[in-house]
Amino acid sequence: EAGVVQSPRYKIIEKKQPVAFWCNPISGHNTLYWYLQNLGQGPELLIRYENEEAVDDSQLPKDRFSAERLKGVDSTLKIQPAELGDSAVYLCASSLTPRSPLHFGNGTRLTVT
């Protein structure tokens, strides 16, 4: 099966600019996650979807971050405006159900200058 696909792989932007990340989960996976991972740290959940519903967005900084999962398949994560502290790897993952193994994409490495 095809894995979780994320794009772009790398992104360099200046602070205050907007940026968007895209994720295509494994076909049939209803649960989709966006994580932020800083160097040397574990993933930190930003948002979790069950189909098209955001069921946990408690850790999403809603003043600048937004996400959507139209039709319960692909998802986009947006930051506007970006800040220096947003530099990190943004990982997308999907799973069949909430308690199933997670399948991660290769991530987008964001650098904000």
Added chain:
Amino acid sequence: QQPVQSPQAVILREGEDAVINCSSSKALYSVHWYRQKHGEAPVFLMILLKGGEQKGHDKISASFNEKKQQSSLYLTASQLSYSGTYFCGTETAKDSNYQLIWGAGTKLIIKP
């Protein structure tokens, strides 16, 4: 709430054994283990769903001690391919409050 992984890092010679621990201050309902190689995505190793459960695949196994609120990952006769950072993800609430909280990782370096 973040589980504590120990050790933070370990260096082994090929063929040696390693144990990585994951401890929580809260009751655990399940534990996930993943391995991440540098610049790559985390890859699923195993899930332990109940206390006392033990699982294994090849020479990697894990146990889940519900009473001690901890899980341990055992790597036996380590191979070069085992190098990477190991993360545990812990579920500390059930049903609608489901969340997977990740440890900071244990970096494993295997030398030939």
